[in-house]
Amino acid sequence: MSRSLNAFSFRRLDLLILLPVLALVIAGLLSIFSATHNADIFVKFQKQVFWSMLGLLLMVLVLLAPPRFYHYIAYLSYAVALVLLILVLIFGKTIGGNAGWFGIGGYGIQPSEFAKVTTILALARFLSDSTTSMHSFRDLAKAIAIVGVPWLLIFLQPDFGTGLIFWGIFLAMIFWAGAEMVLLLTLLSPVLVAVLSIIGIWYFLVAAFIVSALFYIMKRNLGVALMFLALNLSIGFGVQYTYSHLPDYQKSRIAVFIDPTEAPLSAGWNVIQSKVAIGSGGMTGRGYLQGSQTQLRFVPEQWTDFIFCVPAEEFGFLGGMTILLLFMLLLFRGLRIARSIEFRFSSLTVIGITALLLLHVFINIGMTLGLLPVIGIPLPFMSYGGSFFLTGMLAVGILLHAWMTRDVFE
Secondary structure, three states: OOOOOOOOOHHHOOHHHHHHHHHHHHHHHHHHHHHHOOOOOOHHHHHHHHHHHHHHHHHHHHHOOOOOHHHHOHHHHHHHHHHHHHHHHHHOEEEOOEEEEEEEOOEEEOHHHHHHHHHHHHHHHHHOOOOOOOOOHHHHHHHHHHHHHHHHHHHOOOOHHHHHHHHHHHHHHHHHOOOOHHHHHHHHHHHHHHHHHHHOHHHHHHHHHHHHHHHHHHHOOHHHHHHHHHHHHHHHHHHHHHHHOOOHHHHHHHHHHHOHHHOOOOOOHHHHHHHHHHHHOOOOOOOOOOOHHHHOOOOOOOOOOOOOHHHHHHOHHHHHHHHHHHHHHHHHHHHHHHHHOOOHHHHHHHHHHHHHHHHHHHHHHHHHOOOOOOOOOOOOOOOOOHHHHHHHHHHHHHHHHHHHOOOOOO
């Protein structure tokens, strides 16, 4: 039976999504203030206050949209994002080696951040089509193309970290759409083997044999499993051969990318100082505005990708765990909502947004703790930056909108 929402009602809001987000926004503002208040970059805190107010307004506007509005505009918004990604390659300015910014006054806008949400919408629209099947090679190729086109444009900027997020979202969404585990293994294992082959020969050999064994267990086809093993071995040895013939300076860059401690006074400085800051916080921390690493700015630009080290130093293990628990609540609630919504497009959109947030949290915290390479991934709702903050609030607004309209059928 069909009915529609007559008006926006705060009673329909999911507080288990909204309250953790607001708490994280406040924690982010407090952390950015702490990291900038005694320096000549206090204007960054002022800008973040502006972005926060604008982001909250954007979220409310998103909630006011009629039911299935985002289903209808999915492809159009995706097309607009692609145009912006092309234009920024031509007319954009370079910041931090990434030529992916539009300069507007004293602010920078990064189209690649908004492209994450529009790609989620477009992929959800395609995967939710009744004629789309994850068992069809043609449909799988179309799904890859939907993600591959914006990824390629972002790769050309170049922005490797943001591009990685796109493929993580892709894997989560096709799995939710019904793709078999063997397909995910087929898509993911060559990338894993390629990365491990740079770290060491035994790493990628073990990985190649393990994934081939898993492939055989799932498919019970020895011939195909052996072909899969041969493919992974070829990729691994091919990457090793290519790596061995690179110039020394390129090898050094890759080595630092994998292990920042290879260059403790340059590329690895942030990670080392971040780990010191987190460790010095102890159980309860040094106190707000009292962190030595934070106040003396041992971590360069700690208000961006390394923002987590600020509350971890000032409020210790308890402060860091509080941040993580807020993210966990948000992510688990996202999964619960995705399972509860019957409208397939909305369910896929929610899982895409949840994957987006999960990947950012996992990679950012991993970077801060020195467990993952530094690839420029900010922490949702907390890191300084307008484009990513607005993207996060847009995504949360769409998630809340999907929950509010869950029982509306047309």
